[in-house]
Amino acid sequence: MASELKNLSVFDTSELPDVGHRRFAILVSEWNSDVTEALYQGAYDTLIQYGVKPDHIVRGNVPGSYELSLASLWFAQRDDIDAVIALGCVIQGETKHNDYINNAVAQGLTNVSLKTSKPVIFGVLTPNDQQQALDRAGGKHGNKGDEAAITAIKMLGLQKQVYSFQFK
Ligand SMILES: Nc1c(NC[C@H](O)[C@H](O)[C@H](O)CO)[nH]c(=O)[nH]c1=O
Numbered sequence: 001m002a003s004e005l006k007n008l009s010v011f012d013t014s015e016l017p018d019v020g021h022r023r024f025a026i027l028v029s030e031w032n033s034d035v036t037e038a039l040y041q042g043a044y045d046t047l048i049q050y051g052v053k054p055d056h057i058v059r060g061n062v063p064g065s066y067e068l069s070l071a072s073l074w075f076a077q078r079d080d081i082d083a084v085i086a087l088g089c090v091i092q093g094e095t096k097h098n099d100y101i102n103n104a105v106a107q108g109l110t111n112v113s114l115k116t117s118k119p120v121i122f123g124v125l126t127p128n129d130q131q132q133a134l135d136r137a138g139g140k141h142g143n144k145g146d147e148a149a150i151t152a153i154k155m156l157g158l159q160k161q162v163y164s165f166q167f168k
Pocket residue numbers: 029031032063064065066067088089090091092101
């Protein structure tokens with residue numbers, strides 16, 4: 001569903017799990033830092049709002065979104081990390097470079113989540129221009145960081161359900 005039709009900061013919070021004991025890594029790309037810092041603040045604030053302890057959140061900075069995959073693997077392989085939130089903003093340039101980055105990051109983060117069996121959330125904006133980015137980093141379409149954080153929480157809830165479910 002396009003962001004035009006669904007605000008990134010509006011979501012169902014009726015069945016969120018207790019995450020008071022859960023630990024999160026938030027990775028932030030340094031490219032387009034005006035946007036990615038807003039994404040980070042949204043993700044951090046959302047985690048705190050829904051019960052995560054401040055000292056259970058670790059931040060890591062990467063040079064660009066392409067590096068999010070490897071950094072996510074490093075954190076996800078730690079026993080004391082339950083979920084990873086990867087934040088970036090890849091703005092379309094003059095060449096196809098953004099396509100290669102976006103495809104690499106999307107596949108890379110997916111691979112990390114499947115390799116580690118942990119939520120690794122794709123919080124990377126892939127806008128055509130700066131305004132589209134700002135609209136999705138606390139602007140009229142909400143904040144992708146909010147969405148990424150609540151997605152991590154919901155996936156941990158599903159993970160707990162899956163591993164605790166018993167047929168009668
Ligand atoms: N143009 C953008 C980049 N480019 C840098 C790459 O992500 C990577 O760091 C470089 O290719 C070296 O491996 N990164 C972004 O996050 N956003 C961009 O718009």
